Amino acid sequence: MTDTDPIKERLTPDALEAHLRAIGEERYHRRHPFNERLHLGRCTLNEVRAWALNRYCYQRTIPRKDATVLARLDDVEARRIWRRRIVDHDGDPGDAPEGGLRRWLALTDELGFERDYVVSQQGVLPAVQYASEAYVNYVASQPVLEAISSSLTEMFSPTAIQERVSGMLRHYDFITPNALRYFEHRMSEAPRDVDFALDYVKRNATTADLQNRVSAALRFKCDVLWAQLDAIHYAYVVAEPPPGAWRPPLALNS
């Protein structure tokens, strides 16, 4: 069975989980050529910069995405659990301890970007903006089961993050552990978030039809991540950035 064949008879919860993991194997962006390039040390400094700048656009939509889901959850306990995601990214007032967005800016700082420029999002690829917005619109407009299912790409992120952190530290002399501290935190946050979401999905997707919706939601989300790397790879590796997007300074081009 490939991951787009419809589920015809209800799967057991564990078989559903196995189905979702198979989707990750096929479609999670760990396999994207840009990620492979990034992790294997084949990116130039400016390619890493382009990735960090654009990925910030996605990062900053995540708390809005999670607030959109939060607004649709009826159950107090579910909301308490989901709320932690927003705290993880936004931090607390005063930002000590800092949230994930600040940690991401530590990376763009070390890569030499002005913080105001990154936060302004002026140079971001339109395709990355559209994909990020598509994710927010999806969780706003689809049933709650799909909204929660779409977060399940986190099932696959620890492996990718491990490859990324170890690969980037080994291969790039311009990358320090401090610049990658966003990922260190994700290694503990993501599995905790998955515990809730996967349990929710396994308990609530009780028919083949609902399981197909869960499957489609996870594929949707894999597409969102993949499309961002397509755009970054196109603009900064194989072709040219579109009009208006960030262009590497010539002197820094390597």
Add this chain to the structure above:
Amino acid sequence: MTDTDPIKERLTPDALEAHLRAIGEERYHRRHPFNERLHLGRCTLNEVRAWALNRYCYQRTIPRKDATVLARLDDVEARRIWRRRIVDHDGDPGDAPEGGLRRWLALTDELGFERDYVVSQQGVLPAVQYASEAYVNYVASQPVLEAISSSLTEMFSPTAIQERVSGMLRHYDFITPNALRYFEHRMSEAPRDVDFALDYVKRNATTADLQNRVSAALRFKCDVLWAQLDAIHYAYVVAEPPPGAWRPPLALNS
């Protein structure tokens, strides 16, 4: 002055039009490498097929986009004029005379796609879907002036369409005038639509601030078109389609 320098003092209506035309020179997708390739006869059959399949996704969002604008217009006369855009694309009941969407399907028919497959949009690139949806969301959420201004890429389409039709007929033996009849109609529809929208913008953008919004709206829309061709060029010319997108049949690959 480049097209992203803010307008500091109110431009005359004609100077505003000149400013908008300068944006088109810089950012309209006529200059995109995929369009140049398409018009100069350098595309393979499968690249033309990928373009037609994906562009249908954009085409089909246009009547929804125009209905979204229509829903926000207060003035009866403006609505009567705007409504023609929807008729142009959707046609009339029974579809005689046919609308633009049917005419686009004449192209995908001749390129060998099953009509059901095209209409299902199954194989479309996610990035093309996101860009199309971003356009609808933009006209839903921005002020009416920006919603109308974003249509002004039509100022630049007749030149591009002329290049496209003559280039494709000259270079591709698999393209007939019948397959391109969508474009023949656009040659008269687009200038009529521009007459209204450009007049509206010139009359209503009465301050430098409003003129900057008009300018940003047109740049936004240029990005929407450009991003679609980036995605098509990446997936079908310079790299690989993402998981789940249409893949050219090997036997037809040329």
